[in-house]
Amino acid sequence: MTIETPRGTTPWIPTLEEVAALAGVSSSTASRVINGSPRVTEQTVARVNEAIAKIGYVPNRAGRNLARRRTQTVAMMIPERTADFFADPYFAEVIQGAAMHASSTEYSLTLLIESEQDPHKTHQFLRRGNVDGALILSHHSASSSYGELARTLPIVFGVHPPGAVGDQIHVVDVDNVAVGALGTRHLVERGRQHIATITGPLDTSAGRERMQGWRDTVLAAGLEPGGCEEGDYTPTGGAQAMGRLLDAEAPFDAVFIASAQMASGAVAVLKDRGVRIPADVAVATADNNVFSTSSSPQLTTVDLHTAEKGATMMAAVVRLIDGAQLGTEMLVPIDLIERASTAL
Amino acid sequence: MTIETPRGTTPWIPTLEEVAALAGVSSSTASRVINGSPRVTEQTVARVNEAIAKIGYVPNRAGRNLARRRTQTVAMMIPERTADFFADPYFAEVIQGAAMHASSTEYSLTLLIESEQDPHKTHQFLRRGNVDGALILSHHSASSSYGELARTLPIVFGVHPPGAVGDQIHVVDVDNVAVGALGTRHLVERGRQHIATITGPLDTSAGRERMQGWRDTVLAAGLEPGGCEEGDYTPTGGAQAMGRLLDAEAPFDAVFIASAQMASGAVAVLKDRGVRIPADVAVATADNNVFSTSSSPQLTTVDLHTAEKGATMMAAVVRLIDGAQLGTEMLVPIDLIERASTAL
DNA sequence: CTGAAAGCGCTTACAG
DNA sequence: CTGAAAGCGCTTACAG
Known part of the structure; x- marks a missing residue:
């Protein structure tokens, strides 16, 4: 047990004025140094910086913000x-x-x-x-x-x-059209003929555009568009969409799924139904995150560089x-x- | 094309002083009203609040923080x-x-x-x-x-x-011991006899404590502890740990996995190897999130009320x-x- | 209950 | 290049 240091005792926080005093200049000058003004002697800069380092000065944001009329x-x-x-x-x-x-x-x-x-x-x-x-x-x-x-x-x-x-x-x-196109083109290049898609919500432009990229690419390759089901970016939504895709009569040998979260749900359904990936159905998706790397097999994806x-x-x-x-x-x-x- | 309103034109932002002027009081009084001081007439309160509403006043944080020596x-x-x-x-x-x-x-x-x-x-x-x-x-x-x-x-x-x-x-x-115990006890109550575990990192107290909860519960039930492999809270780590569990000779009919992310990886491995859940192996985990709800079957879990x-x-x-x-x-x-x- | 005044810690024209 | 002074928008003893 240590003796309690009541937190009420406000700790010592150095101010600009103290920096200035220690450096032997006015706070105006100290402020200029801190803000990188060119109109200060090298000597002064050095002295002020020394003082700052010595007492561990950090500018108070409230004061600065008030004066600058900014909030940072x-x-x-x-x-x-x-x-x-x-x-x-x-x-x-x-x-x-x-x-x-x-x-x-x-x-x-x-x-x-x-x-x-x-x-x-x-x-x-x-x-x-x-x-x-x-x-x-x-x-x-x-x-x-x-x-x-x-x-x-x-x-x-x-x-x-x-x-x-x-x-x-x-x-x-x-470019969301390009996202759909890039994923789909890869499936085309892999020789797939019947390419389905699971889209994002179609009331968002991103959802519509990725779908358009898929359709454009399929058509440009001289193929018929495969099934198209709408998802909601969740694994469950992806699973349901895949269920609908499988229940429809149209067979498919590839699918572009507009997000990795949906893909994880969809892949689980494929596996549960005994569909082999990629032998029976190739899967491409979008998002390079845990949802595309942790499923088995790992998923080909369009990296959106989200960070x-x-x-x-x-x-x-x-x-x-x-x-x-x-x-x-x-x-x-x-x-x-x-x-x-x-x-x- | 609309005509550009240059953003440089700083928008009009009302101040306390203006509120006060409009209400016909001093800014001290206006401030008191805003801060809920009891020492103000109801009438005054009403007048100030009216003024605030009228011009849409919002206190400036920098000013307030500087005065209060707080940052909020x-x-x-x-x-x-x-x-x-x-x-x-x-x-x-x-x-x-x-x-x-x-x-x-x-x-x-x-x-x-x-x-x-x-x-x-x-x-x-x-x-x-x-x-x-x-x-x-x-x-x-x-x-x-x-x-x-x-x-x-x-x-x-x-x-x-x-x-x-x-x-x-x-x-x-x-209580991380309780987390391990709660999940494991459920497996015991389901009649499982050989309960393995995949732990979190054992250099963290949470990792060690959940493992302890598992072990205590198994022993208290008069059973032998099953296999125990360390994971790292990622799906991949969970998958690898499950691989090691399966490769070891000891058979098991249940597993407590210390996080849902690890469980999602582990479950995928089980399914790939043809192990049925829960028929062959029952799975309980911790975290009630997308990783426990989107796998198939959905996972029994200890809800940690993380939010x-x-x-x-x-x-x-x-x-x-x-x-x-x-x-x-x-x-x-x-x-x-x-x-x-x-x-x- | 209310107001005038000081002060919170900075920045920045304004002089020099 | 440097300093004294004013001001940023609030809060809060201090009087009354």
């Missing part, structure tokens, strides 16, 4: 159905990338849950200078109301907001905050990763 | 290996619970990635008043160095820090910030959820 904070908007959101490794990976990039900047990433019964409250919080910018990922939150907000606050979307597309809107995403997407979103919002002009669309590259599920 | 911010510490961290749905769920609870308070949750090459920097950031408290989840970050930090900053752990256990340390977790754990951690750190005295150990309840993998 970017909000990651989370829809109120947080459980669904965090359960999807895709979102977790975007957050990871964004947090990682943030840690290399002066900005910090705050998780902000939107109130669904009072969306106005959330908007007001954002609009009233409590954050410098926001990142919006989920379909639900990408509601049109953010369109106006984007006029006064730097906002970067990870999905295409459904409604208006003004030139103040900035979206970071993969990079998060980092790019963060970088973009920081540039917007700094006043840069950015294009509406920023594309994240994709890659095909070949695994056993489409082996020859 | 709690940091969720993330180890630098962010990818592994976010890939685990367990951590994502804790974060979700914490963020959810935070949104019901005045605190915001910030994701803070620790610098591994310069841990001092992270500590200094925390110690220098940039956050009011911190939440620490991962094993790596629960290094002893946080012990001292906890003396000056309210910190709540989600795992037992390996080293010292002073009375300033606060841990929110399930609740995150919420409890957040609630605890807020109480510490408010000066409360808390015990070292706070337990999150657990529950058994029966599913097909242990059906009779």
